[in-house]
Amino acid sequence: DVKVTQSSRYLVKRTGEKVFLECVQDMDHENMFWYRQDPGLGLRLIYFSYDVKMKEKGDIPEGYSVSREKKERFSLILESASTNQTSMYLCASRWTGPGYSNQPQHFGDGTRLSIL
């Protein structure tokens, strides 16, 4: 089974802090994703990466950056946390090798981040 592990289930930070959310997958997936989930808005894509050191903006990248130095690890960075970034953050990965067309994105358990 695919395992996507997020470093923290719950995190509380203060406004202005630099915040790091870490995600690791164990299945050698090329593609990795960061979403935030808010009530009534569903999941919205922040950034994704299709290879080491490669990244693309999603729908709501403002205030965030990402880092992918190793294939298995994808980090989301809140440069200067603000209260409107309080949310549930979900990491996902997807296989894009042979037979990839019917592969879903596999999600981690999420990090509930509160910015005070």
Add this chain to the structure above:
Amino acid sequence: ELKVEQNPLFLSMQEGKNYTIYCNYSTTSDRLYWYRQDPGKSLESLFVLLSNGAVKQEGRLMASLDTKARLSTLHITAAVHDLSATYFCAGNFGNEKLTFGTGTRLTIIP
């Protein structure tokens, strides 16, 4: 830009009944996904639908795709309490970016 709309947003139904969740999307989607999320938990993949007329079934859940109507449905047969969850559909258009619907919160009443 791909937009995905689900309805209903909330659904309360009795055990044993049948019902359908609808997912409309605005432009051609390469693939259509259905996910399940239990409270406080992650998203679990249910189905990946690739082509027009695709139908997939797993237990009491059946998903179908009509690309001409830009519509996918998730049909629940003889609902049981364990199916209570939030269900999301999602599509993508020419790349890896998924666009999710806002979800349908399903509550099965004994």
